[in-house]
Amino acid sequence: MTQYLILFDYIGVVLFAATGALTASRRQLDIMGFIFLANLTGIGGGSVRDVVLNQPVFWVDQPLYLAICIATAVFVYGTAHFLESRYKVLLWLDACALALFAVFGAHKGFLLTGSPIVAILTGAMTATLGGILRDVLAGEPNAVTREEIYVSAAVAGAAVYVGLRLMDVQVLLAAFAGGFVAFGLRAGALALGWTLPRYHPRPGRPPDSP
Amino acid sequence: MTQYLILFDYIGVVLFAATGALTASRRQLDIMGFIFLANLTGIGGGSVRDVVLNQPVFWVDQPLYLAICIATAVFVYGTAHFLESRYKVLLWLDACALALFAVFGAHKGFLLTGSPIVAILTGAMTATLGGILRDVLAGEPNAVTREEIYVSAAVAGAAVYVGLRLMDVQVLLAAFAGGFVAFGLRAGALALGWTLPRYHPRPGRPPDSP
Amino acid sequence: MTQYLILFDYIGVVLFAATGALTASRRQLDIMGFIFLANLTGIGGGSVRDVVLNQPVFWVDQPLYLAICIATAVFVYGTAHFLESRYKVLLWLDACALALFAVFGAHKGFLLTGSPIVAILTGAMTATLGGILRDVLAGEPNAVTREEIYVSAAVAGAAVYVGLRLMDVQVLLAAFAGGFVAFGLRAGALALGWTLPRYHPRPGRPPDSP
Numbered sequence: 001m002t003q004y005l006i007l008f009d010y011i012g013v014v015l016f017a018a019t020g021a022l023t024a025s026r027r028q029l030d031i032m033g034f035i036f037l038a039n040l041t042g043i044g045g046g047s048v049r050d051v052v053l054n055q056p057v058f059w060v061d062q063p064l065y066l067a068i069c070i071a072t073a074v075f076v077y078g079t080a081h082f083l084e085s086r087y088k089v090l091l092w093l094d095a096c097a098l099a100l101f102a103v104f105g106a107h108k109g110f111l112l113t114g115s116p117i118v119a120i121l122t123g124a125m126t127a128t129l130g131g132i133l134r135d136v137l138a139g140e141p142n143a144v145t146r147e148e149i150y151v152s153a154a155v156a157g158a159a160v161y162v163g164l165r166l167m168d169v170q171v172l173l174a175a176f177a178g179g180f181v182a183f184g185l186r187a188g189a190l191a192l193g194w195t196l197p198r199y200h201p202r203p204g205r206p207p208d209s210p
Numbered sequence: 211m212t213q214y215l216i217l218f219d220y221i222g223v224v225l226f227a228a229t230g231a232l233t234a235s236r237r238q239l240d241i242m243g244f245i246f247l248a249n250l251t252g253i254g255g256g257s258v259r260d261v262v263l264n265q266p267v268f269w270v271d272q273p274l275y276l277a278i279c280i281a282t283a284v285f286v287y288g289t290a291h292f293l294e295s296r297y298k299v300l301l302w303l304d305a306c307a308l309a310l311f312a313v314f315g316a317h318k319g320f321l322l323t324g325s326p327i328v329a330i331l332t333g334a335m336t337a338t339l340g341g342i343l344r345d346v347l348a349g350e351p352n353a354v355t356r357e358e359i360y361v362s363a364a365v366a367g368a369a370v371y372v373g374l375r376l377m378d379v380q381v382l383l384a385a386f387a388g389g390f391v392a393f394g395l396r397a398g399a400l401a402l403g404w405t406l407p408r409y410h411p412r413p414g415r416p417p418d419s420p
Numbered sequence: 421m422t423q424y425l426i427l428f429d430y431i432g433v434v435l436f437a438a439t440g441a442l443t444a445s446r447r448q449l450d451i452m453g454f455i456f457l458a459n460l461t462g463i464g465g466g467s468v469r470d471v472v473l474n475q476p477v478f479w480v481d482q483p484l485y486l487a488i489c490i491a492t493a494v495f496v497y498g499t500a501h502f503l504e505s506r507y508k509v510l511l512w513l514d515a516c517a518l519a520l521f522a523v524f525g526a527h528k529g530f531l532l533t534g535s536p537i538v539a540i541l542t543g544a545m546t547a548t549l550g551g552i553l554r555d556v557l558a559g560e561p562n563a564v565t566r567e568e569i570y571v572s573a574a575v576a577g578a579a580v581y582v583g584l585r586l587m588d589v590q591v592l593l594a595a596f597a598g599g600f601v602a603f604g605l606r607a608g609a610l611a612l613g614w615t616l617p618r619y620h621p622r623p624g625r626p627p628d629s630p
Contacts, residue, residue, distance in 0.1 A: 024619065025619050025621075027565055028618050028619050028620060029564070029565065029618060029619060030567075030569075030572070030615065030616035030617060030618050030619070031616060031617075031619075032569075032571050032572040032575065032616060033564060033565075033571070034619070036564055036571050037564065039541070047472065051261055051471055051472075052257065052261075052267050052270065053267075053270065054266050054267065054270070056474050057472045057473075057474065059538070060472065060473065060474070060533055060535075060538055063535045063537040063538050066537050066538070066541060067537065077619060080619070080621070081621035113270055115270075115273045117273040117276050117277065118269070118270055118273050118276070121249070121276060132347070136346065136347070136556065137552070137556070137562060137564045137565070138564065138565060139565060142347060144239070144243060144246055144247065144347045144348065145237055145239065145243075145347070145348060145349060147240075149240075149242075151242050151243070151246050152240070152242040155242065195240065196240035196241060196242060197240060197241075198238050198239060198240050199234065199235050199238050199239060199240070199241075199244070199287060199290070200238060261471055262467065262471075262477050262480065263477075263480065264476050264477065264480070323480055325480075325483045327483040327486050327487065328479070328480055328483050328486070331459070331486060342557070346556065346557070352557060354449070354453060354456055354457065354557045354558065355447055355449065355453075355557070355558060355559060357450075359450075359452075361452050361453070361456050362450070362452040365452065405450065406450035406451060406452060407450060407451075408448050408449060408450050409444065409445050409448050409449060409450070409451075409454070409497060409500070411445075411500070411501035
């Protein structure tokens with residue numbers, strides 16, 4: 001059973017790589033910019049996860065992941081102009097990839113440490129850091145400061161997966177449930193504007209007038 | 211004796227986590243934004259330190275650190291509006307945490323490598339990278355480009371600790387001396403505007419007119 | 421033969437450290453800002469490479485690298501005002517360092533993994549991440565979103581090195597060929613304005629009007 005979960009990882013890499021390439025198209029970069037952002041987004045979150053878990057970084061042993069990111073970047077370079085709204089497509093692909101990576105990251109963290117809280121954090125890191133790196137380097141507003149549910153969706157999906165696994169639910173079933181919750185929350189944010197209540201007492205004054 | 215030093219680490223994590231949460235309150239993020247920035251700031255610097263030293267990342271074995279960051283974030287979410295100036299509180303908590311982490315990071319680096327210069331660098335990294343990551347992701351001006359003494363305070367504190375240890379001064383005494391120097395320099399910067407002489411011949415021209 | 425390649429690494433560290441210090445001079449930072457950016461740029465890319473390859477980070481065992489970065493920062497602090505255009509000097513030093521690191525990073529990655537694609541990626545990472553970190557922290561436009569050939573030059577140089585090594589060309593010869601290609605491409609970008617064709621159908625609309 002467990003080995004099917006690796007599909008979550010591969011599909012997530014393709015989708016995140018596509019969001020990196022779409023970001024490159026929005027910034028009108030050259031083909032190498034597409035490939036760079038596709039790789040950064042596709043393998044960034046998982047690389048940090050593996051480093052933190054003291055594991056070999058996944059794509060060093062399986063360079064197929066890199067070839068996938070490059071192929072995705074080239075494909076997007078050739079087809080992005082057919083899309084009516086690249087940004088919408090980008091957001092929805094990102095939502096799918098976030099859900100897949102939240103589950104896979106939690107799965108890997110849980111397998112290696114047995115700690116639920118560490119597993120939820122590695123799930124959230126895997127799911128969000130690739131997109132955050134993409135946005136910081138491309139100069140887009142990043143997920144941390146955007147208003148929508150983003151990190152929360154990844155945390156919730158990872159928590160559902162880990163919670164179900166603690167109750168001995170089968171791996172694949174727990175994975176689909178966790179992925180469904182993460183994607184559902186993020187989809188609600190995108191389509192219906194779902195937000196968590198924001199801290200509202202008052203905004204910060206500028207740093208220069210303390 | 212040495213085991214008391216771990217207190218520096220725990221207290222530093224709480225204080226840095228609080229600065230992350232205060233930054234989230236200034237940006238009016240939701241509760242998950244508070245938790246995200248609290249974790250990033252609280253454990254970011256130490257994580258890089260451990261990775262660089264080829265050690266297991268500290269919070270993977272001791273998830274209590276994560277629980278502490280989350281609890282701190284929730285506490286700040288509920289109480290930040292009582293503060294008259296969150297930015298001032300943020301700066302002073304950051305100064306204390308910087309001093310504690312400069313010493314603890316230097317201690318860990320020195321213990322593991324025996325090299326004074328590596329120990330000073332790991333001290334400085336532990337003390338400053340969490341705050342720098344916080345500021346980059348939250349879109350605040352980061353410590354590298356601010357005018358005040360910041361990195362210098364961490365370097366000085368780490369250097370004092372390592373220097374005293376080389377002279378066989380007791381661990382706790384060296385730690386308090388190092389922490390005192392780091393905090394004192396940073397406090398001088400905050401309260402009295404201490405700066406190092408800046409490079410002043412002339413500023414850079416914009417990159418687009420080389 | 422192979423041991424001469426380490427010279428590429430040392431010279432690259434000096435040159436990248438100098439670009440970090442020149443960036444600090446353009447931002448009119450204090451001496452510690454010079455040292456911080458010199459270290460970040462000089463050892464940043466190689467640190468990520470070593471972490472990703474699951475190797476001890478190179479400067480932890482050989483703190484001489486840190487001393488070199490510090491000395492370079494101090495030297496630039498004392499001499500930058502003699503330069504007529506610091507930005508031009510910065511760009512050309514960066515081009516040399518990029519070429520040296522592309523080859524050395526590819527060499528180290530190839531030696532450790534035997535995978536050509538991983539070697540090209542570690543070459544590109546070593547060559548570009550130090551400069552990207554420098555630009556992100558100093559608030560300069562980073563290489564990913566600039567129009568010129570930058571990452572591409574590193575990739576091409578690394579690919580030439582790896583390709584020649586696969587054809588059993590001698591290490592030093594392959595290294596000079598790879599470095600020549602990387603520097604040549606970057607020099608063409610700087611002096612003659614070489615670019616790759618950019619994705620031009622249309623730029624992205626702002627994120628807030630999806």
